Amino acid sequence: MQTFDLAADGLRTLNATLHAQAETTNQTTWEIINPKGSHAIAVGLDAPIEVNVKGSTGYYCAGMNKQATVHVHGSAGPGVAENMMSGTVIVEGDASQYAGATGHGGTLIIKGNASSRCGISMKGIDIIVHGNIGHMSAFMAQSGNLVVCGDAGDALGDSLYEARLFVRGSVKSLGADCIEKEMRPEHLEILAELLERGGCDAKPEEFKRYGSARQLYNFKPDNAY
Amino acid sequence: MKDETKSAPRTMPIQSATFSQSINAEIRRAAATGIYDIRGGGAKRKVPHFDDLLFLGASMSRYPLEGYRERCDTSVTLGTRYAKNPIHLDIPITIAGMSFGALSGPAKEALGRGATLAGTSTTTGDGGMTPEERGHSKKLVYQYLPSRYGMNPDDLRRADAIEIVVGQGAKPGGGGMLLGQKISDRVAEMRNLPKGIDQRSACRHPDWTGPDDLEIKILELREITGWQVPIYIKVGGARPYFDTTLAVKAGADVVVLDGMQGGTAATQDVFIEHVGQPILACIREAVRALQDLGMHREVQLVVSGGIRTGADVAKCMALGADAVAIGTAALIALGDNDPRWEDEYQKLGTTAGAYDDWHEGKDPAGITTQDPELMARFDPIEGGRRLNNYLKVMTLEAQTIARACGKSHLHNLEPEDLCALTMEAAAMARIPLAGTDWYPGKPGTGF
Numbered sequence: 001m002q003t004f005d006l007a008a009d010g011l012r013t014l015n016a017t018l019h020a021q022a023e024t025t026n027q028t029t030w031e032i033i034n035p036k037g038s039h040a041i042a043v044g045l046d047a048p049i050e051v052n053v054k055g056s057t058g059y060y061c062a063g064m065n066k067q068a069t070v071h072v073h074g075s076a077g078p079g080v081a082e083n084m085m086s087g088t089v090i091v092e093g094d095a096s097q098y099a100g101a102t103g104h105g106g107t108l109i110i111k112g113n114a115s116s117r118c119g120i121s122m123k124g125i126d127i128i129v130h131g132n133i134g135h136m137s138a139f140m141a142q143s144g145n146l147v148v149c150g151d152a153g154d155a156l157g158d159s160l161y162e163a164r165l166f167v168r169g170s171v172k173s174l175g176a177d178c179i180e181k182e183m184r185p186e187h188l189e190i191l192a193e194l195l196e197r198g199g200c201d202a203k204p205e206e207f208k209r210y211g212s213a214r215q216l217y218n219f220k221p222d223n224a225y
Numbered sequence: 226m227k228d229e230t231k232s233a234p235r236t237m238p239i240q241s242a243t244f245s246q247s248i249n250a251e252i253r254r255a256a257a258t259g260i261y262d263i264r265g266g267g268a269k270r271k272v273p274h275f276d277d278l279l280f281l282g283a284s285m286s287r288y289p290l291e292g293y294r295e296r297c298d299t300s301v302t303l304g305t306r307y308a309k310n311p312i313h314l315d316i317p318i319t320i321a322g323m324s325f326g327a328l329s330g331p332a333k334e335a336l337g338r339g340a341t342l343a344g345t346s347t348t349t350g351d352g353g354m355t356p357e358e359r360g361h362s363k364k365l366v367y368q369y370l371p372s373r374y375g376m377n378p379d380d381l382r383r384a385d386a387i388e389i390v391v392g393q394g395a396k397p398g399g400g401g402m403l404l405g406q407k408i409s410d411r412v413a414e415m416r417n418l419p420k421g422i423d424q425r426s427a428c429r430h431p432d433w434t435g436p437d438d439l440e441i442k443i444l445e446l447r448e449i450t451g452w453q454v455p456i457y458i459k460v461g462g463a464r465p466y467f468d469t470t471l472a473v474k475a476g477a478d479v480v481v482l483d484g485m486q487g488g489t490a491a492t493q494d495v496f497i498e499h500v501g502q503p504i505l506a507c508i509r510e511a512v513r514a515l516q517d518l519g520m521h522r523e524v525q526l527v528v529s530g531g532i533r534t535g536a537d538v539a540k541c542m543a544l545g546a547d548a549v550a551i552g553t554a555a556l557i558a559l560g561d562n563d564p565r566w567e568d569e570y571q572k573l574g575t576t577a578g579a580y581d582d583w584h585e586g587k588d589p590a591g592i593t594t595q596d597p598e599l600m601a602r603f604d605p606i607e608g609g610r611r612l613n614n615y616l617k618v619m620t621l622e623a624q625t626i627a628r629a630c631g632k633s634h635l636h637n638l639e640p641e642d643l644c645a646l647t648m649e650a651a652a653m654a655r656i657p658l659a660g661t662d663w664y665p666g667k668p669g670t671g672f
Contacts (some may be wrong), residue, residue, distance in 0.1 A: 078432065219423050
């Protein structure tokens, strides 16, 4: 285990050190101490390493992650795992706005709650939230899966494309073109795997599935409002 | 009794300036269809422009340089503020961002070929970076857009600069839409969306909301790219003084400022023609912001929107810009709107020079399309050669003017080299009206 003191050695050195880890590195486990809410911690990683952040982070922790597992042992600020390509990001606490925004792949697990715009414009990422999510989540979400074990706020899935949304609790309101859809056996199967991957203590049958009504897919005057 | 009404002179039919033929046609079109007009390109209305400025040239008080032989440098370095590897360009004329999707792959390739031959940069657009574009562009600027279509860290690190797009001149405050007709398999795959559906481009970034957030976003992008490449911020010509100030505050290396004549692949005509300011009105305000911050020439200013000739380039330099970007002019150089396709433009209900339905994907010139048959009409090698020629001509023209003003570098041109032909241009550019030493709003003149 490599330990990096962020307060002592600084952000640039941290990210440069993590970027320098080769695909075949044997320094596979890292611990970052004293994060103190710093921004851009462990961004742009591209190696199969595990990074444990011992505390809470600021904006964009694990942004554009590839391959790495980043584990935040605290809460995460806005844009955690934004535009992630692959790998896994785990947040033990809560996540602020835009969690997993535009993510193309990988898995984001939030063990607390996520704020507004969780999964905005997601493009293939899987996001699993143990708690609740805020308003405007999955706005213009293109693909991937968003699993919410708690409740969802206003305007869930507004202007949704092909992402799948699974919510166990209540949905305060659905956004434009987002509708409840039938939970077919293949969806239960997908959801069971996601719940297992996210370490969630929940059953697929307890969830409802939401998706796009596909009425906004081609522009016409009646949907320009 | 003689019928005098038959021979009496009649009032000549007068067309209304308010309800002109084109306005009436648009009213009838709207009444028939129930939808606003969507088109490509920039503002077509006449606005104060660089044609309203003239260079004074050298005389008794200025010493000219010999027009053909004495050196007049054209190089520019962009991104000197923070980047380890600023971009060095041979000429201050860059190619503006245009997406693969809006343009065909061969057209993007031609832009890369022409720009590289001329020693300048080209820019990606909404939809990501294509291999042919990267492969043929020695200097490639990667746009970071609200949609994040195709955005990935590998391409980010392959870029020579990153341009965060906050807005564009054709539609400040607006997003975009690539209509389903242009969504081929390849375009759909790059954008992670099904084929054939309209692809919306959001008007706001998904993970930051203002300049304070943007400052942190820029930190993230610099950390991902190891502080190697410059970061530009592109804004539409809305509030250039404040937008430039905030872009500098957020940490930009370069500010790109796009006036309302700047083109788009597709948006509402009402947006193009009625939102934003002409580039002439924006440059001095942006320069003033940089000067107030002590950052003029430290943070470089790239301006765009209706730049067509070397004279336009020289005027931008004289007003304080470090470089310009061209989009529509580059497409015309490639062959867009060429009269050779007039018969086909007529079939589309338009004419060469007026064709702007770029969003429909039926471009007879094979440039703004994803139709394989139309694309095959366009030769990217010949297109690149033509673009290089055009860029060379613009550069020679700008040098000709600069030498006549006694300047050994285009950047040495200054506002004092100019006069204005109209009150509007004088006021917007803060250049004295021809024959006077006054412009509206000149300090100390009382009005």
